Amino acid sequence: MVYNWHLGRQMNYPYEAAYPERQFAFVFNINRCIACQTCTMACKSTWTFNKGQEHMWWANVETKPYGGYPHHWDMKTLQLLEEANPGGQVWKGPAGGDPEKPYGEFAGKTVFEGRDTSLKPDSSRVLGYLPTDEEWNSPNLYEDNPLGKRGQRDNYKMGGGERLPVHNSWFFYLARICNHCSYPACLAACPRQAIYKRPEDGIVLVDQAECRGYRKCVEACPYKKVMYRGNTRISEKCIACYPRVEGTDPESDGEPMETRCMAACIGQIRMQGLVKMNQDGVWAEDRQHPLYYLVHVAKVALPLYPQFGTEPNGYYIPPRWVPKQHLYQMFGPGVDHAIERYAHPDRELLAVLQLFRRSNRIIFRYEIEEGPRIYEGELRGRPVTIYNDTIIAFGKKGQELFRTTIDEPVHVRPPERLNSI
Ligand code: SF4
Ligand code: SF4
């Protein structure tokens, strides 16, 4: 048994609990993603451009509700869990109070628990399925398709006039990479123990020399982020650009650097970091760490499908215009609080949101210097005061990485460069 703080309870897992000193984690702000796919191509052009990797997209961005790579990966896993535990996939208890149970308690079954009642053969340690070759094709199928009428193809609500809090016609972009889970299903399923989680940063890797291509990991990962390579007959996955995270990449000057997909993000939706872990499996308190702040203090960023049970280390600020039922299923019971906080940010949250993509360096700590009042008025029906605070980011050794302000300065191009880039 291990403690899964996303679920607020102990959970079955085939290995003993072990936690890294620091854990690779990230926050994606869905509200800002424009589906430019720059992240997707940054990864592709770095790691998966070789023969046999044509179908591999370690980073991908899919349009919800219909898109998915592989097709319908999440609906299929949710359906398997529902079949294993009909009507029982529910949360109980209040979200928000106890730091060890920030989302309440999950009363249903995870992929590690659901397999006991499934019809899978005994050899399968985790509830899952193997996508077909066709499902790995067309990674961006249904791009920009909004919610349509059930059973009617291409029949969408027309006419515009959409208003918050929920749009009638809606879609959103879900950017995904491997979640470098605290309880990886891929690792649990591998009969050769070819998958391991690094003690220094929690990055999950497939040992290419040990893997024999049984694809148990592909079947088990509920996020479908391990992929089989036909010409080598072994499985591959996102490596979290570990030379950059370690600071051993030649470009990094020995300092931890964010991954390729993070650094390339045009929409500035991504922030990646290394969070401190306690040896009981919960995050160590680290009040001035931006990811700790977003996940545990402001609670605006939520795990993706926490009910799968792998304790994914990818967190998302949910989109504001999407029906809540859809978001509850995807991000759990913390959705109402997260959207409320994001829609009405306080002084600190507004400052921390400025840290996204100001630098390629991994931020370990932030500080805020208070600035003058620059706006007083109303925001979404409530009074608001905005201050021009300065937010300062620090690196691993405590050195200042950069500082930025709430009020972004306007730079006017000198006349001799008016027409140049
Ligand atoms: S997302 Fe999938 S591949 Fe990545 S660590 Fe979790 S279970 Fe393994
Ligand atoms: S972290 Fe690196 S390897 Fe993983 S998806 Fe992003 S770019 Fe690809």
Ligand code: SF4
């Ligand atoms: S680069 Fe950023 S904005 Fe563009 S698709 Fe990727 S996550 Fe979204």
